[in-house]
Amino acid sequence: xRDLGSLRRRRLLHFFIVAAFVTGAASTAExxxxxxxxxQNCSSCHTIGGGRITGPDLKDVTKRKDRxxxxxxIVDPGGVIDSGDAxxxxxxxxxxxxxxxxxxxxxxxxxxxxxxxxxxxxxxEKSQFAGIQISNRPFSQADVDHGRRLxxxxxxxxxxxxxxxxxxxxxGLGALGGGKLGPDLTKVFERYENRRKLGTWLSAPATExxxxxxxxxxxxxxEILPLVAYFKSAAQTYEEDTAPRGLVFLLLGIGGAVxxxxxxxxxxxxxxxGVRRSLVEASALPEExxxxxxx
Amino acid sequence: xxxxxxxxxxxxxxxxxGCHTCSIACKNVWTDRKGTEYMWxxxxxxxxxxxxxxxxxxxxxxxxxxxxxxxxxxxxxTGRGRIVPNIFHNPSLPSMDDYYEPWTYKYDELFNAxxxxxxxxxxxxxxxxxxxMDIEAGPxxxxxxxxxxxxxxxxxxxxxxxxxxxxxxxxIERLVFFYFPRICxxxxxxxxxxxxxxxxxxxxxEDGIVLIDQKVCRAWRSxxxxxxxxxxxxxxxxxxxxxxxxxxxxxxxxQAPACFHSCVGRIRYLGVLLYDAERxxxxxxxxxxxxxxxxxxxxxDPRDPEVIRGARENGLHDSVIEAAQKSPVYKYVKDWxxxxxxxxxxxxxxxxxxxPPLLPVMAKRDGDNVESVSxxxxxxxxxxxxxxxxxxxxxxGGNTGKLVYALRKQMAVRMHRRLKTxxxxxxxxVERMLREADTTPEEADAxxxxxxxxxxxxxxxxxxxxxxxxxxxxxxxxxxxxSAGFGFVSGPERGL
Numbered sequence: 001x002r003d004l005g006s007l008r009r010r011r012l013l014h015f016f017i018v019a020a021f022v023t024g025a026a027s028t029a030e031x032x033x034x035x036x037x038x039x040q041n042c043s044s045c046h047t048i049g050g051g052r053i054t055g056p057d058l059k060d061v062t063k064r065k066d067r068x069x070x071x072x073x074i075v076d077p078g079g080v081i082d083s084g085d086a087x088x089x090x091x092x093x094x095x096x097x098x099x100x101x102x103x104x105x106x107x108x109x110x111x112x113x114x115x116x117x118x119x120x121x122x123x124x125e126k127s128q129f130a131g132i133q134i135s136n137r138p139f140s141q142a143d144v145d146h147g148r149r150l151x152x153x154x155x156x157x158x159x160x161x162x163x164x165x166x167x168x169x170x171x172g173l174g175a176l177g178g179g180k181l182g183p184d185l186t187k188v189f190e191r192y193e194n195r196r197k198l199g200t201w202l203s204a205p206a207t208e209x210x211x212x213x214x215x216x217x218x219x220x221x222x223e224i225l226p227l228v229a230y231f232k233s234a235a236q237t238y239e240e241d242t243a244p245r246g247l248v249f250l251l252l253g254i255g256g257a258v259x260x261x262x263x264x265x266x267x268x269x270x271x272x273x274g275v276r277r278s279l280v281e282a283s284a285l286p287e288e289x290x291x292x293x294x295x
Numbered sequence: 296x297x298x299x300x301x302x303x304x305x306x307x308x309x310x311x312x313g314c315h316t317c318s319i320a321c322k323n324v325w326t327d328r329k330g331t332e333y334m335w336x337x338x339x340x341x342x343x344x345x346x347x348x349x350x351x352x353x354x355x356x357x358x359x360x361x362x363x364x365x366x367x368x369x370x371x372x373t374g375r376g377r378i379v380p381n382i383f384h385n386p387s388l389p390s391m392d393d394y395y396e397p398w399t400y401k402y403d404e405l406f407n408a409x410x411x412x413x414x415x416x417x418x419x420x421x422x423x424x425x426x427x428m429d430i431e432a433g434p435x436x437x438x439x440x441x442x443x444x445x446x447x448x449x450x451x452x453x454x455x456x457x458x459x460x461x462x463x464x465x466x467i468e469r470l471v472f473f474y475f476p477r478i479c480x481x482x483x484x485x486x487x488x489x490x491x492x493x494x495x496x497x498x499x500x501e502d503g504i505v506l507i508d509q510k511v512c513r514a515w516r517s518x519x520x521x522x523x524x525x526x527x528x529x530x531x532x533x534x535x536x537x538x539x540x541x542x543x544x545x546x547x548x549x550q551a552p553a554c555f556h557s558c559v560g561r562i563r564y565l566g567v568l569l570y571d572a573e574r575x576x577x578x579x580x581x582x583x584x585x586x587x588x589x590x591x592x593x594x595x596d597p598r599d600p601e602v603i604r605g606a607r608e609n610g611l612h613d614s615v616i617e618a619a620q621k622s623p624v625y626k627y628v629k630d631w632x633x634x635x636x637x638x639x640x641x642x643x644x645x646x647x648x649x650x651p652p653l654l655p656v657m658a659k660r661d662g663d664n665v666e667s668v669s670x671x672x673x674x675x676x677x678x679x680x681x682x683x684x685x686x687x688x689x690x691x692g693g694n695t696g697k698l699v700y701a702l703r704k705q706m707a708v709r710m711h712r713r714l715k716t717x718x719x720x721x722x723x724x725v726e727r728m729l730r731e732a733d734t735t736p737e738e739a740d741a742x743x744x745x746x747x748x749x750x751x752x753x754x755x756x757x758x759x760x761x762x763x764x765x766x767x768x769x770x771x772x773x774x775x776x777x778s779a780g781f782g783f784v785s786g787p788e789r790g791l
Contacts, residue, residue, distance in 0.1 A: 271386035275356055276349035276393050276432060283445040 034113040035128075040215055041103045042114070043129055044206035048121045050131030053200045054098050056091060059122045062115055074111040078102050101206070132203040132221050134195055139229035147230025150223055161217035164227075167209070171238025182209065189235040195228045202227065297572040298595060298605035300615050300758070301483065301503035302541065302565065303646040304555075305627045305634045306476055307746060309653055309705070310562040313474035315339050315435065317554035317563075321478075324542070324553045330532025332397035332422045335434045336539035337554045339476040342689065343450040343464070344437040346475070348393040351525040352451040352638060358387040359523030360486050361579060361642030368579055368642060372520040373490050382492065387520040394528075395432040397422040423531075440472050447472075455688035464682060471680035473652040475689075476562070478554060479526040479539035480637070480645030481505050483570065483593075484579045487538070490521035495536075501765050502567075502758075503646065504541045512536055523641035547760035551751070561749060566622030566756040567615060568646070569595045569606055575644065583640035583692040590636065590644055594629055597622070610764075618758035623745055624648065631734075631742055633701040635690040651690055651701050653709075654681045700733070704742070707732035711739040 045055035061070065065087065073080045073088065077100040080088045092099065121127040149155040151170065153163030164170075164185070169178035171186040192198035202224045205214050219227070321337040340346040354360055358371045372387045400417035408415030421428040437446035443465065453461055464471065481498075485505050488496040495511035496518055498504070507518070507527070512535040518527040519536060527538040542552035550556065555563040570593050578589040595602040597619035606616050619625065627634035627650060634648035683695050691698040707728045714725045729739060745753060766772065 268386055272356060272358070272388065274390050274393055275353070276345075279345070279349065279445055279449050280431075 032110060034110075034117040037110060038114055038117055038129060039204060040211070041106075041206070043131075044201050044204040045098075045100070046129075047131035047200070048118060048127040048129040050127075050129070050200075051196075052094075053131065053197050055095055055100060058118050059127070062119050062122075067115060070115055071108055071111040073100075074103075074114065075106050075108060076102060131196070131200050132224065134199040134221060134225050134228070139225075139232060143226045143229035144233045145226075147226035147228070150227055151230055157217065157223060158220050159217045161214050161219055170231075170234050171240065172234065184240050185231060185234070186238050186240045187235050189228070189231040195225075195232070198228050198231065199224045296595075296601070296605045298569050298602060298609050298611065299503070299572045300501070300606070300611055300619065301568050301570055301646050302481070302546065302757075303503075303568045303622075303624045303628075303648070304478075304481075305564040305624050305648045305650060307560075307562040307564070307650040308473055308475065309650060310560040310746070311339070311474040311476060311652075312560045313339055313341065313439070314559050316557050316559050317476055318434075320553040320557035321539075325540070326537075328530075328532070330530040331528070331537065333391060333394045333434075334528040334530075334537065336526070336528075336537075337476065337478045338434055339474050340435065341438050341440060341447075341472050342475045343447045343453060343472065343685070344440070345446045345449050345451075346437075346477075347395075347434045348389045348525050349432075349446070350449060350451060351523075354523055354641065357389065357520070357523070357525065359521055359525065359641065361484070363580060363642075366580070368484075368576065370486055370490055370521055371523075372486075373517050378492060378517070382515060385516050385520050388516055388529075389519070389525065391423070392432070395434055395436065396428060398428060398430055401427075440470070452685055452688040455684040455693070456682055460682050460684070464680075464685070471654055473654060473681065475649075476554075477524065477526070477637075478647065479505060479541070480524060480643070480647040481539075481541060482643035482645050483572075483590075484575050484642065484644045486521040486523060486641075486643050487518035487527050490517040491515070492517055496527075499543075500768065501761070502543075502546070504543050504546075505538070506540055506543075507536055507538055509533070509535050509537075523638065523643060524645070546757055547762055549757055549759070551755040551757065555755060561754065564623040564627065564745075564749075564754050566624040567597075567619040567758050568622060568624055568628070569597050569602060569611075569616070569619050571595055579642045579644055584694045586639045586644075586692050587635060587694060587697050590639065591629060591632070594625070596629070597625065612759070612761050612764065614761070615758040618756050621756045623749075623754060623756060626741070626745060631704065631738065632697075633704050633742070635697055635701060636692075637690055639692040649690055650705070651686050651698055652681070653702060653705055703732040704734050707734055708739045708742045708746075711736060712743050 042058075045053055046058050047053060049057065049059040051057050069087070077088075081092055081099060121129060146155065150157065151164045151168075152173070153165055157163065165173070165178040167179040167182035168185045169180065170184070189198060192201060199221075202219055203221070204218065205211060317337050318335055318339055322335065325336060326332070326334045335347060338347050346352065350356060351359075354371060360371055361368045362371045363369075372385075373381065398419045398421055401420050402417050405415050405417040418427050419430050420426060436442060440447050448461075448465065453464075456464070481504055483503070485496070485498060488498055488505060492515045493511050493513040495508045495513070497506060497508065499506060514529070514534045514536070516529050516536060518538075519525070519529055522538075527536050529536050542550075542554075545552055545556075551563075551565060555565055574589075574593045578586065578593050581589045595605075597603070597606075597616055603616055607613075624634070628648050634650050636645045636648055639645065683698055687693060687695045687698045707725075710720060710725045710728050714720050714722060729736060734742075763772075
């Protein structure tokens with residue numbers, strides 16, 4: 001009887017395993033929420049009714065251009081631009097030659113639902129994608145200081161995002177500087193021209209490295225403002241550090257390693273150093289010179 | 296009293312001819328795998344010599360064994376405080392150079408050499424790297440005093456001698472050596488077991504064999520550093536340590552270990568000893584001069600009714616007690632007192648004992664004449680060529696008395712036998728010698744029989760392994776009783 005019981009239990013277990021696989025497979029096929037899609041992949045360059053940032057304002061874009069062209073462009077912007085399409089070249093010029101990147105996994109269905117979203121949002125008085133609302137008040141010294149603390153990680157980002165210093169450097173950070181993975185951000189404010197463009201970009205960073213890092217930990221408007229203030233003050237105060245900092249690191253590293261080895265050698269001076277070789281070497285002393293024979 | 300059984304060994308150095316058959320038997324059975332080429336679980340050393348690995352007896356270098364501190368025993372190599380800072384780099388490990396780099400020859404170059412004016416040669420290649428190499432050392436590089444100025448003269452046991460004695464020992468007329476075969480001693484207080492951070496080493500309850508669990512070993516190599524006899528080895532291929540297993544699969548089927556079985560000189564004896572496990576710490580804590588006596592006291596008389604009762608209480612099978620009563624090791628160690636443990640001062644209480652070699656002067660040179668000393672063939676052992684201090688440093692824990700006793704008794708046996716077989720010695724002298732050697736004609740005959748006329752059955756008294764009982768310690772053999780199979784469709788019926 002015990003055997004029969006365990007057999008039944010095993011069957012039940014098999015059922016659950018199969019069921020888990022089926023539901024798991026179904027969930028991956030589920031459609032992506034277009035609002036989320038837009039927020040993650042579009043909103044760092046585009047607004048709906050918030051004016052141009054890097055890319056054009058998409059309010060009523062479906063009225064400006066036909067859907068078939070738009071879908072094609074969303075799925076493969078690089079291909080359309082390279083094909084010499086006149087309208088594509090025109091908007092490329094308007095965007096000061098910043099090419100729209102291809103979004104990984106973009107499909108006709110996704111593009112369609114994004115266009116539907118844009119159409120629906122365009123009809124609203126104020127779209128949720130009107131861009132981040134950063135106040136226009138002048139930056140205070142307190143903003144700059146708070147921004148610096150956010151950058152260095154002294155103050156945590158509210159949603160748990162990684163501090164900028166992990167990957168970026170900025171002028172005036174001190175001897176060790178910041179991270180080297182991302183670009184130097186000393187002049188980033190000048191590159192983005194104004195607080196709105198930089199702020200919007202920060203609200204949904206869209207580079208390959210930053211997207212996965214900040215997708216689930218977006219920065220808040222009240223964090224972006226002091227950061228932008230900090231970047232502005234940095235751009236005004238410092239020049240980008242182009243000196244090869246690596247050399248200092250290298251020398252420091254070599255010196256430290258040699259010092260550590262010497263210290264350990266002193267500490268472990270009584271360690272076992274092998275026996276046989278020293279016996280052989282000790283016995284192979286040079287022979288005493290033979291006195292010249294007197295013949 | 297906590298009576299336990301231990302399979303112990305005696306090696307009779309007076310009989311060893313240094314043929315290395317034991318080493319080869321062991322190598323062929325156990326260590327011909329990749330990563331183990333350099334290991335010799337059994338090796339034969341020439342003494343005086345530095346042995347394998349070079350100078351293993353020098354614990355100032357290798358830091359093996361136990362030391363006493365504030366009346367407590369602690370490992371020389373690792374302690375609780377030292378193990379953490381040293382765990383990723385054990386500072387007391389011998390390198391492969393201290394053993395030797397194993398090699399073979401590129402026979403290809405010999406067989407497939409093109410025709411030419413020169414003799415083709417097979418160059419040596421390393422068995423570790425596969426590259427060409429220069430052979431600089433081997434496991435018995437100082438065999439028969441080869442390379443004495445390098446090796447033999449650095450034998451740590453020579454420290455016990457005065458400079459004059461040292462010089463004499465290496466003078467041509469007195470030149471002397473003997474062989475010293477070594478396997479794991481399967482100690483009572485094993486430093487290797489105590490040192491293992493993973494708990495991979497253990498001493499088998501039923502017969503005291505010390506083993507390394509290959510599934511638990513985590514390659515810390517503490518045992519390699521801790522064993523003062525350097526009888527655990529690190530397999531660089533599997534990343535586990537290995538050691539002599541006393542051929543336990545053979546023992547369990549009633550056969551002697553391969554090295555014992557193959558021994559040409561029949562120098563090896565194996566049998567069970569009963570000992571009092573409660574006294575291990577006390578004995579290991581004694582000063583070296585007293586340790587030999589203390590260890591002998593700890594070994595119990597298997598004919599004593601009290602010991603037999605204690606053994607039964609501890610679950611020892613009657614057949615094991617019976618084997619202990621017949622044990623040749625008990626005779627050599629306890630009854631006759633002529634077998635001694637090697638370097639007992641290391642504190643591990645080795646359970647492999649050696650009968651010291653007599654090494655008498657057989658002839659001497661006088662000017663250009665070589666004279667046989669036939670008139671005094673069995674002269675006093677004080678004139679033997681190996682100085683007593685040297686032998687006692689190796690086998691007596693620095694205690695010359697034990698060594699004199701063992702040598703004197705052997706000498707008396709020889710004289711007694713000479714009287715019986717040749718008859719050219721004075722009976723009174725022999726009688727006096729026997730008395731001085733604390734022995735009787737009967738005992739002398741028994742020693743002679745077991746030394747010279749021993750059969751397989753005399754040398755190896757192997758108790759039945761009783762694996763069926765040993766397994767019960769780990770697992771209930773009735774665990775699956777009545778819980779497997781389909782049962783009966785209809786119950787079995789008995790009778791008519």
